[in-house]
Amino acid sequence: MSQTSIRNRLRSAALAAGTGITIALSGCGSGADARSDAESRAEAARDQSVEARVNAIIAEQLGLDVKKLKPGQRFIADLGADSLDVVELVMAFEEEFRVEIGDTDAEKIVRIADAVAYLKKRAPQE
DSSP, X not given: OOXXXXXXXXXXXXXXXXXXXXXXXXXXXXXXXXHHHHHHHHHHHHHHHHHHHHHHHHHHHHTOOGGGOOTTXXXXXXXXXXXXXXXXXXXXXXHHHTOOOOHHHHHHOOBHHHHHHHHHHHSOOO
Protein backbone atom coordinates (compact mmCIF):
# COMPACT_ATOMS: atom_id res chain seq x y z
CA MET A 1 0.00 0.00 0.00
CA SER A 2 1.43 3.41 -0.89
CA GLN A 3 2.16 6.08 1.70
CA THR A 4 -0.45 8.33 0.11
CA SER A 5 -3.08 5.62 0.47
CA ILE A 6 -2.10 5.04 4.11
CA ARG A 7 -2.23 8.76 4.82
CA ASN A 8 -5.68 9.06 3.24
CA ARG A 9 -7.00 6.10 5.25
CA LEU A 10 -5.59 7.50 8.49
CA ARG A 11 -7.03 10.94 7.75
CA SER A 12 -10.44 9.40 6.94
CA ALA A 13 -10.38 7.37 10.15
CA ALA A 14 -9.40 10.41 12.21
CA LEU A 15 -12.16 12.50 10.66
CA ALA A 16 -14.71 9.74 11.16
CA ALA A 17 -13.67 9.49 14.81
CA GLY A 18 -14.04 13.26 15.16
CA THR A 19 -10.53 13.72 16.46
CA GLY A 20 -9.48 16.38 14.00
CA ILE A 21 -6.01 14.82 13.85
CA THR A 22 -3.93 15.84 10.87
CA ILE A 23 -1.70 13.13 9.46
CA ALA A 24 1.53 14.11 7.76
CA LEU A 25 3.93 11.44 6.54
CA SER A 26 7.32 12.30 5.14
CA GLY A 27 7.41 12.16 1.40
CA CYS A 28 3.63 12.47 1.11
CA GLY A 29 2.26 15.82 0.21
CA SER A 30 3.20 19.03 1.86
CA GLY A 31 3.82 19.36 5.58
CA ALA A 32 2.89 23.02 5.17
CA ASP A 33 -0.62 21.93 4.18
CA ALA A 34 -0.95 19.87 7.35
CA ARG A 35 0.33 22.74 9.49
CA SER A 36 -1.95 25.28 7.85
CA ASP A 37 -4.93 22.94 8.33
CA ALA A 38 -4.09 22.48 12.01
CA GLU A 39 -3.54 26.21 12.46
CA SER A 40 -6.86 26.96 10.77
CA ARG A 41 -8.68 24.51 13.06
CA ALA A 42 -6.95 25.94 16.13
CA GLU A 43 -7.89 29.47 15.09
CA ALA A 44 -11.50 28.45 14.45
CA ALA A 45 -11.67 26.79 17.87
CA ARG A 46 -10.19 29.89 19.49
CA ASP A 47 -12.70 32.10 17.66
CA GLN A 48 -15.57 29.93 18.88
CA SER A 49 -14.12 29.99 22.38
CA VAL A 50 -13.93 33.80 22.38
CA GLU A 51 -17.50 34.10 21.15
CA ALA A 52 -18.78 31.56 23.70
CA ARG A 53 -16.96 33.30 26.56
CA VAL A 54 -18.24 36.74 25.50
CA ASN A 55 -21.80 35.40 25.26
CA ALA A 56 -21.51 33.74 28.68
CA ILE A 57 -20.37 37.02 30.24
CA ILE A 58 -23.19 38.97 28.60
CA ALA A 59 -25.80 36.42 29.62
CA GLU A 60 -24.59 36.40 33.21
CA GLN A 61 -24.22 40.18 33.55
CA LEU A 62 -27.55 41.02 31.93
CA GLY A 63 -29.54 38.00 33.11
CA LEU A 64 -30.26 36.74 29.60
CA ASP A 65 -30.47 33.32 27.95
CA VAL A 66 -27.16 32.73 26.18
CA LYS A 67 -28.97 30.81 23.41
CA LYS A 68 -30.88 33.94 22.42
CA LEU A 69 -27.81 36.13 21.91
CA LYS A 70 -26.92 37.08 18.32
CA PRO A 71 -23.73 38.79 17.10
CA GLY A 72 -25.53 41.83 15.69
CA GLN A 73 -27.40 42.67 18.90
CA ARG A 74 -26.58 46.00 20.51
CA PHE A 75 -26.06 46.06 24.26
CA ILE A 76 -28.29 49.05 24.96
CA ALA A 77 -30.88 49.11 22.18
CA ASP A 78 -31.42 45.35 21.79
CA LEU A 79 -30.39 43.76 25.08
CA GLY A 80 -31.74 46.40 27.46
CA ALA A 81 -28.40 47.31 29.04
CA ASP A 82 -27.82 50.76 30.46
CA SER A 83 -24.52 52.65 30.45
CA LEU A 84 -23.47 51.17 33.81
CA ASP A 85 -24.17 47.67 32.47
CA VAL A 86 -21.93 48.37 29.49
CA VAL A 87 -19.11 49.55 31.77
CA GLU A 88 -19.51 46.38 33.82
CA LEU A 89 -19.46 44.26 30.66
CA VAL A 90 -16.22 45.92 29.52
CA MET A 91 -14.69 45.32 32.95
CA ALA A 92 -15.77 41.66 32.83
CA PHE A 93 -14.25 41.29 29.33
CA GLU A 94 -11.00 42.82 30.61
CA GLU A 95 -10.87 40.40 33.52
CA GLU A 96 -11.82 37.30 31.54
CA PHE A 97 -9.48 37.98 28.61
CA ARG A 98 -6.66 39.68 30.56
CA VAL A 99 -6.69 42.81 28.40
CA GLU A 100 -7.08 46.49 29.06
CA ILE A 101 -9.76 48.15 26.96
CA GLY A 102 -9.21 51.89 26.68
CA ASP A 103 -12.09 54.35 26.86
CA THR A 104 -11.88 55.14 23.15
CA ASP A 105 -12.05 51.45 22.24
CA ALA A 106 -14.79 50.76 24.80
CA GLU A 107 -17.00 53.39 23.18
CA LYS A 108 -16.76 51.50 19.88
CA ILE A 109 -17.92 48.22 21.42
CA VAL A 110 -21.68 48.56 21.03
CA ARG A 111 -22.65 45.13 19.65
CA ILE A 112 -21.77 41.58 20.64
CA ALA A 113 -19.84 41.21 17.38
CA ASP A 114 -17.78 44.32 18.24
CA ALA A 115 -16.71 42.77 21.54
CA VAL A 116 -15.87 39.44 19.93
CA ALA A 117 -13.84 41.04 17.12
CA TYR A 118 -11.96 43.31 19.53
CA LEU A 119 -11.11 40.47 21.89
CA LYS A 120 -10.03 38.14 19.09
CA LYS A 121 -7.48 40.76 18.03
CA ARG A 122 -6.32 41.90 21.47
CA ALA A 123 -6.63 38.96 23.85
CA PRO A 124 -3.48 36.93 24.46
CA GLN A 125 -3.58 33.56 22.75
CA GLU A 126 -4.02 30.71 25.16
